[in-house]
Amino acid sequence: MTGPGPEETALLPGSARVALVTGAARRLGRHLALALSRLGYGVIVNWRNSEGEAASLVREIVSHGRYARAVRADVADRVDVAALFASVAATEGRLDVLLNNVGNYEPEHARHVTPEDWDECIAANLSGAFYCCYHARAMLEESGGQVISVGYAGIEMLGANPWAMPYQVSKAGLLVMTRSLAEALAPRVRVNMVSPGQLENSVDLPADIPGTIPLGRAGTLEDVAQAMRFLLEASYVTGVNIDVAGGWRLRGG
Numbered sequence: 001m002t003g004p005g006p007e008e009t010a011l012l013p014g015s016a017r018v019a020l021v022t023g024a025a026r027r028l029g030r031h032l033a034l035a036l037s038r039l040g041y042g043v044i045v046n047w048r049n050s051e052g053e054a055a056s057l058v059r060e061i062v063s064h065g066r067y068a069r070a071v072r073a074d075v076a077d078r079v080d081v082a083a084l085f086a087s088v089a090a091t092e093g094r095l096d097v098l099l100n101n102v103g104n105y106e107p108e109h110a111r112h113v114t115p116e117d118w119d120e121c122i123a124a125n126l127s128g129a130f131y132c133c134y135h136a137r138a139m140l141e142e143s144g145g146q147v148i149s150v151g152y153a154g155i156e157m158l159g160a161n162p163w164a165m166p167y168q169v170s171k172a173g174l175l176v177m178t179r180s181l182a183e184a185l186a187p188r189v190r191v192n193m194v195s196p197g198q199l200e201n202s203v204d205l206p207a208d209i210p211g212t213i214p215l216g217r218a219g220t221l222e223d224v225a226q227a228m229r230f231l232l233e234a235s236y237v238t239g240v241n242i243d244v245a246g247g248w249r250l251r252g253g
Contacts, residue, residue, distance in 0.1 A: 055070060107204060125167065125170035
């Protein structure tokens with residue numbers, strides 16, 4: 001028996017809150033989408049290239065009696081993003097949580113970063129988050145909702161890392177945007193950020209974990225979900241960034 005495809009879904013209860021997770025088909029995005037579903041949110045699974053994984057995630061959520069719908073959109077493309085949120089307005093009719101999870105990271109030494117590399121990273125990680133916030137704003141204001149963006153641990157005391165220059169710039173910009181929108185959209189909308197450090201599935205996990213991370217282990221996807229759940233319920237918290245990093249990068253750098 002085949003399960004629902006990317007556009008198939010269970011029914012959304014009339015009282016259900018709705019969350020949209022960008023880049024939700026795989027890795028951290030998938031885990032956060034599942035965590036939101038377990039909290040009772042109907043989940044919109046945004047994907048760009050991972051159609052099969054998105055369909056699998058929808059099937060998993062629906063199998064537990066929850067609502068899910070997968071929608072393809074490249075968040076770096078402003079036309080795609082406008083269409084994505086028009087679809088949400090027409091289909092779900094509300095939005096309570098926007099989770100900006102997309103974070104393209106392709107390690108490359110700064111000497112070799114091309115203008116194309118730069119544009120691709122900034123477009124996906126920073127401009128895409130802005131496009132989503134822009135188009136989500138009216139629905140979030142109506143619901144009294146919130147934005148949670150996924151950042152990068154240590155961004156507030158950032159040192160040089162020539163292997164991650166565009167990525168660091170995009171996440172530093174995301175922090176500034178988070179704080180600016182937190183003030184601009186208050187009191188109706190809360191805007192916060194959660195910043196993972198070295199996770200178990202990180203592409204550049206240090207070889208010496210105890211010597212690098214004070215808490216002595218790599219982070220898990222669930223560690224990040226815990227911080228997300230805190231922000232979802234912390235009604236007097238806005239404009240903050242929570243590092244989920246076990247103390248990694250406390251010394252900067």
